[in-house]
Amino acid sequence: MSNRKFTPYVLVLPAWVWLALFFVVPIGGMLSLSLTTGNVVTGFQQTFEVGNYAAAVSTYWEQILRSLLYGACATLVCIALGYPMAYWIAFRGGAHKSTYLLLILLPFFVSFVLRTISWRFFLSDNGVVLGPLKDLGLLPEGFAVLNSAPAVVLGLAYNFLPFMVLPIYAVLERMDPYLVEAAHDLYADRVQAFVRVILPVSLPGVFAGVLMTFIPTSADYVNASVLGGTHNTMIGNVIQTQYLVNNNYPIAASITFVLMGLLLVGIFSYARALGTERVMEVHA
Amino acid sequence: MAPTSTTQPEAPAAGTVPAAGPAISLDGVVKSFRTGSETVRAVDGVDLEIERGEFFSLLGPSGCGKTTTMRMIAGFEDPTEGVVRLDGRDVTGVAANHRDVNMVFQSYALFPHMSVADNVAFGLRRKRVPKAEITRRVGRMLDLVELGHRAKHRPSQLSGGQQQRVALARALVNEPSALLLDEPLGALDLKLRQSMQVELKRIQREVGITFVYVTHDQGEALTMSDRIAVMNNGVVEQLGAPAEIYERPATRFVADFIGTSNLVRGVVRTNAGGLWKVEVADGATALVAELPGSVTTGAHIHLTVRPEKVRIGTEQPEGEASRVPGTVTETVYMGAATHYQVDIGGGEEVTVYQQNASGSTLVAERGERVWLSWPPEHSYALPS
Numbered sequence: 001m002s003n004r005k006f007t008p009y010v011l012v013l014p015a016w017v018w019l020a021l022f023f024v025v026p027i028g029g030m031l032s033l034s035l036t037t038g039n040v041v042t043g044f045q046q047t048f049e050v051g052n053y054a055a056a057v058s059t060y061w062e063q064i065l066r067s068l069l070y071g072a073c074a075t076l077v078c079i080a081l082g083y084p085m086a087y088w089i090a091f092r093g094g095a096h097k098s099t100y101l102l103l104i105l106l107p108f109f110v111s112f113v114l115r116t117i118s119w120r121f122f123l124s125d126n127g128v129v130l131g132p133l134k135d136l137g138l139l140p141e142g143f144a145v146l147n148s149a150p151a152v153v154l155g156l157a158y159n160f161l162p163f164m165v166l167p168i169y170a171v172l173e174r175m176d177p178y179l180v181e182a183a184h185d186l187y188a189d190r191v192q193a194f195v196r197v198i199l200p201v202s203l204p205g206v207f208a209g210v211l212m213t214f215i216p217t218s219a220d221y222v223n224a225s226v227l228g229g230t231h232n233t234m235i236g237n238v239i240q241t242q243y244l245v246n247n248n249y250p251i252a253a254s255i256t257f258v259l260m261g262l263l264l265v266g267i268f269s270y271a272r273a274l275g276t277e278r279v280m281e282v283h284a
Numbered sequence: 285m286a287p288t289s290t291t292q293p294e295a296p297a298a299g300t301v302p303a304a305g306p307a308i309s310l311d312g313v314v315k316s317f318r319t320g321s322e323t324v325r326a327v328d329g330v331d332l333e334i335e336r337g338e339f340f341s342l343l344g345p346s347g348c349g350k351t352t353t354m355r356m357i358a359g360f361e362d363p364t365e366g367v368v369r370l371d372g373r374d375v376t377g378v379a380a381n382h383r384d385v386n387m388v389f390q391s392y393a394l395f396p397h398m399s400v401a402d403n404v405a406f407g408l409r410r411k412r413v414p415k416a417e418i419t420r421r422v423g424r425m426l427d428l429v430e431l432g433h434r435a436k437h438r439p440s441q442l443s444g445g446q447q448q449r450v451a452l453a454r455a456l457v458n459e460p461s462a463l464l465l466d467e468p469l470g471a472l473d474l475k476l477r478q479s480m481q482v483e484l485k486r487i488q489r490e491v492g493i494t495f496v497y498v499t500h501d502q503g504e505a506l507t508m509s510d511r512i513a514v515m516n517n518g519v520v521e522q523l524g525a526p527a528e529i530y531e532r533p534a535t536r537f538v539a540d541f542i543g544t545s546n547l548v549r550g551v552v553r554t555n556a557g558g559l560w561k562v563e564v565a566d567g568a569t570a571l572v573a574e575l576p577g578s579v580t581t582g583a584h585i586h587l588t589v590r591p592e593k594v595r596i597g598t599e600q601p602e603g604e605a606s607r608v609p610g611t612v613t614e615t616v617y618m619g620a621a622t623h624y625q626v627d628i629g630g631g632e633e634v635t636v637y638q639q640n641a642s643g644s645t646l647v648a649e650r651g652e653r654v655w656l657s658w659p660p661e662h663s664y665a666l667p668s
Contacts, residue, residue: 178393181360184380185387186407186454196406200397 034253044249052254060238060255067234068262070149071218074156075164078213079206081157082164086205087198089165090172101169104162112159116226119155120146123227147229155223160216164209171205172198207274215263235259305372306333307462307494308357308385313366315352326352327363328518334462334496339488341497341505344515345541350498353515354464357496359383371461381410386455387464390471392447394439400450401426401435407458425457428487445476452487462494469504481508502542506530514538530590536666539588546594546634548587549668552579559604559660562587566629570606571660576667585665591637593662596624596647601657608656610634612648622646626656 034052036044057064089100107115122129123145133139145151179201183193221236228234235255242252315327327349334340342350355361356368359380368376375383386407395403401422408418426432429449431442439447448468455463468484469477485508488495499505505512506526513523514537522534533539539547550564552575559571562585570587579585589606601607610628624636624647634656638647648654 176391176393178389178391179395181380182387182389182393182395183406184360185358186458187381187410188406189381192410197395201395203397 030253030256033249034257036250038250040247040249049250052250053258056251056254056258060235063233063235063238064255064259064262066232067218067236067259068266070153070156070224070232070234071214071220073153074160074217075210075214077153077157078161078164078209082161082209083168083206086165086168086172090169090175097173101166104165107159108162113222113226116155116159116222119151119158120226123151146227147232149228149232152224152228152232152234155227156217156220159220159223160213163212163216167208167212168202168205171202175201203274207271210270211267215267218263219259306369307336307338307371308332308334308496309369309372310353310357311367311369313353313356313363313368315349315356315361316364325518327356329366330515330518330520332513332520332523334494336494337492339485339495339497339508339510341499341509341512342515343499343502343505343512343541345500348515349518350500350515351466354387354466354496354498357462358385358387358464384460385462385464386458386460387466388448388451388455388468390467392439392451392468392471394447394450394454396439399436399438400431400442403439403450404454404457406454411458421457425453428456428490429453444472445480448472448480449483452484456487456491456493459491460493462496465495465497467499468497469499469501477504484508506542514541516541531662532664533588533666536586536588539586539664539666544591544635546587546589546591547666548589548628548632548634549630550585550587550665552581552583552585552665554581560665562665564628564630565608565610565632568608568628570608570663571604572663572665573660575665579665579667584668586668587663587665589634589658589663591623591635592621592639594634594636594656594658596626596636596638596654596656598648598652598654600655605657605659606663608634610654610656612650612652612654615646615648615650617646624648624654626654628656 032046033044035046035048035050037047037049037052038044085104089097089104093100121127124130125144125146126134130139130143130145134141134143175198179197180193183197188196218234219236221234221240224232224234224237225240239252239255239259242248242255310330310332313327313330314325316323316325318324330349330353332353342353344350352361356363357370359375359378359382362377366376367374370384395406398406404422404425405418408421413421422435423432426435429452431446431449431453434442434446434450439450442450448471451468465484469480472480481504484495497505497508506529509526511523511525512529513520514529515521516537522529522538524532529538530542533542533545536547539545548564548570550562550570553561553563553569555561559573560575562570562572564570564587572587575583575585595601600609608628610626612624613627613633614623614625616623619640621637621639624638626634626636628634636656
């Protein structure tokens with residue numbers, strides 16, 4: 001009998017071991033690193049230097065705010081593009097739903113960095129898109145998309161769009177189609193049926209999609225470094241430079257924790273505002 | 285199925301006297317669906333007139349076209365041919381949100397993100413009924429279905445039976461000219477289903493609204509309905525009051541589908557004193573009062589007789605009745621009754637239900653020779 005009692009714990013053990021090895025241990029290591037002083041040559045001493053955090057925030061607050069702003073913009077673009085896509089596949093996809101889903105996921109078969117670099121090629125100042133438009137005189141000679149904030153936001157939105165489409169699709173797909181008929185039966189026209197029934201019922205999917213796009217986009221550094229040029233660096237770029245170029249591990253680690261803290265606060269206030277209990281209910 | 289946003293639904297103005305004539309009428313309604321290269325006629329020419337205040341059931345096996353028929357009344361499907369009228373008004377092609385009928389869905393289709401009260405108020409809000417009146421009518425309707433204390437709960441917090449009643453209230457609160465119910469009790473367990481049958485009938489009597497009830501459960505249809513249309517393969521096989529359909533099935537399908545019925549092959553012989561003699565099994569004689577129009581002497585027919593109309597005994601019965609000998613092949617004790625399977629020869633078996641009245645015991649054992657008899661008025665001839 002005692003065997004049976006322990007079975008669930010045994011089953012969950014690999015997951016706990018995984019979390020401990022690859023989450024708790026590195027996070028603990030990072031936390032201690034963020035509270036050290038020194039450099040690579042002389043080594044880092046555990047001095048519990050809280051000043052690292054103050055230095056990180058005061059030096060890089062601009063990049064931190066920019067990251068959150070770019071992440072938010074990219075997330076909004078993803079909702080605007082992704083919701084109609086998910087809606088169309090779920091309700092109009094017919095027998096080809098899985099084909100359309102595959103098309104959504106197809107870019108994942110190409111490396112993330114490579115995809116982003118290919119955007120650089122497409123959007124270059126005299127490239128395949130802008131070149132002909134300039135030749136036709138539709139755009140001024142000096143017009144450029146690359147190395148601008150919109151280029152970074154669009155790159156982020158492009159790369160993370162599937163993470164918005166899939167959770168929204170999952171909710172719409174599972175929705176009882178009779179809910180829409182019931183709304184029409186109770187005198188709602190198409191717009192009212194969407195606003196009063198479909199949209200609120202699909203909110204948990206949007207909620208999940210926002211988490212899955214906002215968190216990685218605001219911490220991303222590839223899009224900013226490939227498409228953003230020198231004036232649009234995000235906090236991810238700073239962390240990367242501090243770790244890999246300057247080898248200033250304490251500062252890099254403390255920026256990481258600042259970003260993590262900001263995201264956690266953001267997520268929890270967002271969940272509170274939207275009401276997670278409602279999210280749970282629709283899933284029940 | 286194409287709701288538009290141009291006009292508000294036409295709610296019947298308060299105090300108008302509904303026009304005379306049927307609440308719902310279907311005229312030569314056909315619905316065909318395309319599946320690949322094939323065209324299936326799900327509803328194949330249905331004419332119905334459903335009276336005001338009637339409890340009307342569409343009864344049939346799955347795929348018989350009953351749900352499609354109801355969906356055409358609701359406005360979720362457009363008929364391929366024919367005309368649908370509500371209160372005498374041609375509504376063919378009119379979208380569901382502009383029809384004065386409301387539906388109770390099999391899955392209830394309650395809005396999960398709204399409270400019970402908001403669910404019930406949904407239709408009234410779309411019709412722009414004044415707030416105070418909405419509150420009053422929602423409250424009254426929730427009291428009618430005995431869920432007043434649950435108004436603030438979410439549907440997911442209610443039991444299946446309670447959700448069912450919310451769905452009913454959400455439709456009824458709009459005071460539609462007809463309420464359409466699509467197998468509304470299908471998801472409930474037997475006990476609850478039986479009590480909801482009584483409940484539905486009570487509510488229908490109280491509100492006096494026309495109910496159109498789709499079901500495959502003949503017991504449900506028989507207990508609740510004023511009239512039943514038995515459907516099969518997209519057509520109405522028989523339309524009538526429950527007793528009429530049960531006692532006098534018009535077709536072999538109806539006889540077979542409604543309750544248990546014995547179908548015995550026979551040949552029409554002679555007419556003696558107003559009764560037709562029909563030779564069944566190995567030369568035994570059964571009597572019927574009338575024959576279907578096209579049938580005359582010498583024709584092969586099927587005789588129907590309900591198991592509870594057949595008497596079983598060891599002595600040869602007297603009097604003017606069908607008398608058929610046979611051998612008991614099975615006896616099943618059911619408590620209130622005993623069921624007998626009797627082999628009457630010629631490859632035919634007859635089922636007999638015998639009430640276990642006080643003092644009565646098993647009439648015959650398995651393997652025993654018995655006589656079956658039934659009065660001619662409980663037996664009908666159907667063309668083979």
